[in-house]
Amino acid sequence: MTEKNHFHSSGERAWCPGCGDFGILSSVENALMNLGKRPHEVLIVSGIGQAAKLPHYINTNGFDGLHGRALPAAFGAKAANHRLQVLVTSGDGDIYGEGGNHFIHAIRRNIDITLIVHNNQIYGLTKGQASPTSDLGMVTKTQPNGVSTIPFNSLAIAITLDAVFVARSFSREMEFTTQLIEEGVRTPGFSLIEILQPCVSFNTVNTYKWYSERVYKLDSPYDPADKLQAYKKSGEWGEKIPIGVLYKKPRRTFLDNQFKPKDLPLFQRKTVMKEIISLTNELFE
């Protein structure tokens, strides 16, 4: 990248040095630039957590709302203005824990947004408690006997619910992550890109080294249209961890049923007073 990226913002980032979030931020900036987007055309929605600070560190529109509630807010914004390119960037605690119910229903609803989950398998902002994706046995301050609750397999759930685009990456693989984000954004409908991201302060198990030794890229002849195979891949964790596009299945998006791309956005439409008058007239019938 030699040309100046207009999504890049200067200023302090309140992340720990070496945090995986830096790589993800660069990948998001680069993907948006490569896609030819301009800052006013994009909206990044987040919840609460270290990952959820991302909209503050990038030159574009942002909505930094409540813990766990990024997806409903993103849905509302996209419905109000379908011309906006809407992305959600938040963590595993935010999306899978506090917002688990919304994660399920956002996939069903299939609104055209790109969900980027920074998965560090730990709670960073609250200083090191287990997250829904923490591996079994991980000892934390609030799980002193080790995590005994099985990890949330978000990819398997997304595949089960026929999310249109399901991918995984690793924050150190910046170029690869950038490409996946570009593809996710280009794909109409709900795209999930989970990015494995080491937490250098609180996760002493799933480190850069740990991930680097395990991740491998999915390559042909792997076919992301094959649901059963995708489902099988989503269960692969431990010795080897696949990254890349696990599953793809095009389907109509929520707004396809409401607008055509060239239609005036909802928020700019007017109340038809003639219709209001006709509603009041109907009350005489």
Place this chain on the structure above:
Amino acid sequence: MSFDLTIMIAGEAGQGLNTLSNILLKVLARSGYHLFASQDYMSRIRGGHNFTKIRVSDKQLYSPASASHLLVALNQESVDLHGNHLSNPSLIVHDLDTVQVNKAGGICDIAVPIRKIALDSGNALYGNSVVLGILTALLKLDFSILTTILKASFATKSVEHKKGNIKAATDGFKYLLDNFQGLNTPIGRVKEKKRMLISGTEAMAIGMMAGGLRFISAYPMSPSTGVFTYVTNKAGRLNIVSEQAEDEIAACNMALGASAAGARAAVTTSGGGLSLMCEGISLSGMAEIPLVTVNMQRPGPATGFPTRTAQEDLDLVLHIGHGEFPRFIFAPGTAEEAFYTSIIAMNLAEKYQVPVFLLGDQHLADSYVTLDKLNTNRVKYRSYLVKNGTLKKPYLRYKITKSGVSPLAYYGQEKIHFIVDSHIHTEDGHISEEMNVAKKMVEKRFRKLNGMKKEFPGPTYYGPGKAKTLFVSWGSTYGAVRETIDCLLAKGKSVAMVHYNKIWPFPVQESIEILKSRKDICVVENNYQGQFGRLLQRETNIKTGEPILRYDGRPFDVQFIIDTFEKRQK
């Protein structure tokens, strides 16, 4: 001669009580009568016991009646439950073969072979059309109005179904004329005129749409579901996107997302759902995102009485959402007030970028009244979004201004971008840990109150200027209190009333003006703690007298208030 007649239609869920009542209401409204219809129903789809009370008069009505003059008993239970509580004299219409009436003094028994006539018309299901024919004859209404409405009501049904119902109605009409000549029904004549028939639900829904509603999201919950359903069914015609959310938390945050992107947004719910929206409302306060929340109250706590009425959530909406932020609360007293207030609510939410509550209840939502018209020009939609291309860089989403209100841009505007934020934030919406930023932003948000206090008229007064007892109503208690005043004035009592629709910001000065030298102030409200009375005392430092409270899930009627008032005077 003035008249005031109440018809009770009673039966079990699944007997078509609603359709029957709605058609009768339409026939009466089209004939020129003034109506007030209230519904009493159980939280079940089949069985149980439900009834609708339709009050008919030649003058404008505001509240349900206490006793009924005419009972339409669709099953035996209806006679057993209500037969002894009718006014004297009274009439009972019922099926000759399946329902028995003990002819006590004053009861005129109108036993008609309803089921048999229906079967002769082709189907036992046409029974309610037989009843409609009987009532049309009994109330001396124009039969052709009934047939027009029946045809419209069954427009989507088969020809056979339509014909069968018309025949059933005709035979019911004839049967009554042939067999019950010279019956004296206490209904007077009015000049024929089409009247508007409207429920609080419809009034609020149409009002919000007239106020520029673009996005609505909700999770179904009685008694608020009607507003959401009404808007959803008109969404396409009115450029609205409606979405049933997975829960109230999602509904609230969806609306906030839409609103932040420039679309006027509302959510509808009842107490339990509102509890779940608590954090979202706090976000509306902090991020200064306009949001209109309709809360149709029902008795709580927890699941409470799902289909009954209450005014128990006043304290909740006064305080809902952690932290401190300004808000508007309105509690319209009638369907007419609900219509105009809802338009204003949509405008004010955007003008001040604050949460606005429309506080209704089951009684307001489900009651039908007749009106001459709604004036769609009286209150107009007005946009407060900045126009494209008029903004100067750098745009500050939370610019500190004298009024406390910052220019409201929308996402996607050429050459600018901004962030809305839930933290303590700077003028450009970024997270701040600075104490001075916090202080300035808190003060900025609360400066909005200066403008907000001047919006919307204060309490309205009814009755003679000087009165010994001043009644106070808020929200849906307006109607019963107003008619109580008329009734007590006619008896020579010295009474008047003041009604509150604007609850917050509390109209302090206007209240003190009205209340200061009053000897006896009597607040009437549908809760146990006298929540509005306590608010009134807190804000004005004026002591109120013993309130009249009702907390059994039922609305007030004139008799209830007068009985309690008389005990109170002793």
